[in-house]
Amino acid sequence: GSTVEQVPMRKRQLPASFWEEPKLT
């Protein structure tokens, strides 16, 4: 089947933390 072109996640309204991998303390 065909796939629909999706809006990249980077272009969506998401919190900054969505792109920040947590660092263990």
Added chain:
Amino acid sequence: VWQDRTIASAKLRLLEYSAFMETQRDRETYKHLFVHIGPSNPGYSDPVLESIDVRQIYDKFSEKKGGLKELYEKGPHNAFFLVKFWADLSSDVEEGSGVFYGVSSQYSGTENVTISVSTKVCSFGKQVVEKVETEYAHLDGGKYMFRIHRSPMCEYMINFIHKLKHLPEKYMMNSVLENFTILQVVSNRETQETLLCIAFVFEVSTSEHGAQYHVYRLVND
């Protein structure tokens, strides 16, 4: 205190979640966790979860009947969460026969009910495979516990992980994972009420400390 700080609705709380591979070598068991949510015990001083507008991710999950949109509209909204996983694919456990791929999870609830746990894997927002499991409550310390212990991963997922691991660069893995999502819906088997709905999205971990995650509440405001 749990409801705003952990994956918990008014009726059900996720205590633990892990997807792993395991093998026996020299009579020892080696276990590698791809993703893991460990037990937590938050207090009122801990921050509440951040929110994500559920409409931002509708298309990442099946938009057909039983998809995230329909489920969210049915509610209750406090049962909906998004987990962003940074998966650990750095396993040195050899693939092949004798390796067990599994998923374990544990929940605690307020009611003595039978739950149905549906796990849907979506590619480009379309469902490709679904597993449905039934669990019965066990009373433990005044709470009703539900435990899915070492549920075998399906062939689709095992093949997917193999292929992903063999990509030469992390950005390639992330590019594949951009279009890979999992929707887990826990419902009351008798009434079909949604008790917990967790949308999983993924990237590859760059940490030396293994799998990481962030949890968000899904809102619509």
